[in-house]
Amino acid sequence: MKLNIAVLPGDGIGPEVTAEAVKVLKAIAMEFNHVFTFDYGLIGASAIDKDGIPLPDTSLELCKKADAILFGAIGEPKYDNDPYAKIRPEQGLLKLRKELDLFTNIRPVIAYEDLLNNSPLKRKYIKDVNICIYRELTGGIYFGDKKVSEDGNNASDICEYSRFEIERIAHMAFKAAQSRKQKLTLIDKANVLESSRLWRKVVKELASQYPDVTLDFLFIDNAAMQVITNPKQFDVILTENMFGDIISEEASVIVGSIGLLASASIGDTHAMFEPIHGTYTTARNKGIANPIAAILSAAMLLDHFGLYDEASLVREGVDKALKLHITTPDLNTKYDNISTSKVGDFIEDFINNPDETNLN
Amino acid sequence: MKLNIAVLPGDGIGPEVTAEAVKVLKAIAMEFNHVFTFDYGLIGASAIDKDGIPLPDTSLELCKKADAILFGAIGEPKYDNDPYAKIRPEQGLLKLRKELDLFTNIRPVIAYEDLLNNSPLKRKYIKDVNICIYRELTGGIYFGDKKVSEDGNNASDICEYSRFEIERIAHMAFKAAQSRKQKLTLIDKANVLESSRLWRKVVKELASQYPDVTLDFLFIDNAAMQVITNPKQFDVILTENMFGDIISEEASVIVGSIGLLASASIGDTHAMFEPIHGTYTTARNKGIANPIAAILSAAMLLDHFGLYDEASLVREGVDKALKLHITTPDLNTKYDNISTSKVGDFIEDFINNPDETNLN
Ligand SMILES: CC(C)[C@H](C(=O)O)[C@@H](O)C(=O)O
Ligand SMILES: CC(C)[C@H](C(=O)O)[C@@H](O)C(=O)O
16 A cells, blocks of 8 residues: 655654654555655644744645644643743644544543553553543634633633534444444533533434444543543543543543553544644653654554554554563663663564564 | 521432531531521522522522521433523522632542542552642633524533633632642643633732742643642642533542532632532432531531631541541441431531540
C-alpha cells in the first residue's frame, strides 16, 4: 500500500515522540513492502515562532492532501499564562480539527497486565479494564461563539450542538459497541444543560437501531467518580467535546501513565492520529518522553487503513517493550536511562525480527 | 446561641441522611445550651409531586428567613431520562442557590487515616491528603442563557463570567489558603475558553494582595488526572461551577466514599449546608444511606456560626464512628447491618457522653 503521511510534530516533546512513531512506521513499511512517505509541517508554538500563526496554510494544505496525519502535541506555558495573548498554539490544533472535520476522537483505555502496579489505583479495580472513549471533537464549547466585553470584565463561551453533530458520532460509537461488549454509556450533564438534553434525546432515539447494544447514561460528575471506583463497568463511552477531554485524561490513571494513551481523530474524508498527552515542556530534549502513546497512535493509523497485521505487530512490540521494562522513566522501576529513542529502537528491532528480539 | 434552621430534605436518600444531621444538631444544642429550631420545607421531586414546582415559594421564604439551611439531596431518575420534561427537580436547587446568592461552595476532601483502605487508590497516594475545593456556585454554564431551536434539533448553553463574580470567590479562596498551607491552584481551560482566560487574568491580578500564597494553574483535563496521581500537591483549589462539580465528585474517591463529603454554600447573607452526594434513589428507605456527609455538613454549619467546640465534637464523634466501624455498608467490611440511623444514634450518644461512648 502507498500512504502519504503528513507529520506535524508540534511543540514540547511532540517532535521527539513523533520521530519514534515515524521510525516504527518506516520499519513496518520495509517489512511489509508498503510505500509510506512522510511530509513535515509546522503547527502550534513552533509555527508561531516561525510564521506568526499557529497553523500556516502550507501545513493545512499538506494535511488536506495527505492520506493520514501523524500529530505530536501542542502548547507552550508562556501562552497559557498570558491571558492577553491573541495568538495561541492551541488555535492551530482546533482549526485543523475543524477544517478537516475530524469529528470523532477515539481514545482506547486499556490496562496492561504488566503495568497494573504502575497505576495509583489498586490492582483489583483496574485488571482487565478495556474502555473505548468516543469524544466529539469539532463541536461544543470549544467552537461556539466566544465573547469578551470591551472593558475586558466579562467573558463568555457558547456550548452548542445540533442533532446532526450528535448523530454522526453516535452511530460510530454504537457500531463500536456492537463489535465489543455491546454496552454504550453516554456521559452528559442532562440535569443542567440543554445541550446535554439534546444529546440524551438523540442518542436514545438512535438506540432502537442498535437493539443489541445496552445504552446507559451517567452525569459527568458521577462519571468522573465511577471511572475510578468502577472502571470495569465501561465498554464504549460516548460524550461531547469538553467532557471527553476531561474524562479521557482522567482515565489515563488506569493505565498507569498518560504516556501510553493513543488516539485517532476521524472524519468522513480525513484522519489524524495523536497521543492524548500534552507537550510536557519540562521534559523537552531530555530523552525522557514516553513515545509509546505516539507509537500506538501509529498503530491506530495502520488499523484505519485495514493494515491489521501491521498494527498488531506494532502492538506486540509495545507489549514486549513493556514486559521487558524497555520503557522511559515514567514507567520504569527497573532500569535507569532508557531513553525515548531507545524505546523506539527496540520496537523497530522487534518489527524487523519479531522472533528474536530480546533483552540483549 | 439561637439558630433558626431551615431543613430541606429533598429527594431519594435526602430525608434519611438529613434526619441524622438534625439528630446530631439537637444533641449539640442540648449539650451546649443552644436553642436550635428546625422548620421543614419541600424541594425537588417531592415538591413537584405535591405542588407541581421544584421550589415552592413557602420553601424559598423559609430559607430566606432562616439563619442557615440544611439541605439533603435532589433528583429523580424519571426526570433525568425524560429530555422533554420542562419541570425538573434540579431547577429547585439551582434557583435556591441563585436567589440566596450562595456563590461560594466549599468542599473539603480529607483522607481519614482509618479509611485509607477503603479508597480504590493506593495508600501512599492518599495518606494525609487534605484539600479544600472552592467551587463557584451561582455562575457559569449552569446559569447562562439556554436555548433550544424550534424544531428541537439545536441546543445551546452559555458559560459566562464577570470579574465581580470571580473576584468575590477568589478572595475567599485566597484567604482560606492563607490559613492553611498557602497554596492556591486555579483549575480552568484557559487554552480554549474565554471565560477561563478571564478567571486566570482576574485571579493573577488578585494574587499580589496575597503575597504569602503561592498560586498555580492547571487545565481541567490535567487536573482530573492529577487529583488522582498526585492529590497531595493540592491545598486550596479554586474553580468555576461546572469544573468544580466534576473535580469535587471525582476527589471523593480519595476519601473512600462519596458518602463522607460535606459542603457549605456561602453567600453574603445566607448559608446552606449539604452533602455533595446525590439522591442515590436505589438506596432509598433501606437504611443503608451513609449519613456522615450530612452530619459533617452540620459541623460546617456550626463552624460558620463560630461554634468551633461544637463542630469539633461532632467531628470527633464521626472519627470515633469510623474508627469503631460504626458505619453503613458502603464503608463497612467488619459489621453487617449498621443502619443510617444507628450511625446517627452513635454520634448522638458520643456528643452526650464523649468520654464514655464505646463499642457496646
Ligand atoms: C491542547 C488542547 C486544546 C486539547 C483539547 O483540549 O482538546 C488537548 O487537551 C487534547 O485533549 O487533545
Ligand atoms: C444536582 C446537581 C444540579 C448538582 C450540581 O451539579 O451542582 C449536584 O451535582 C451538586 O454538585 O450539588
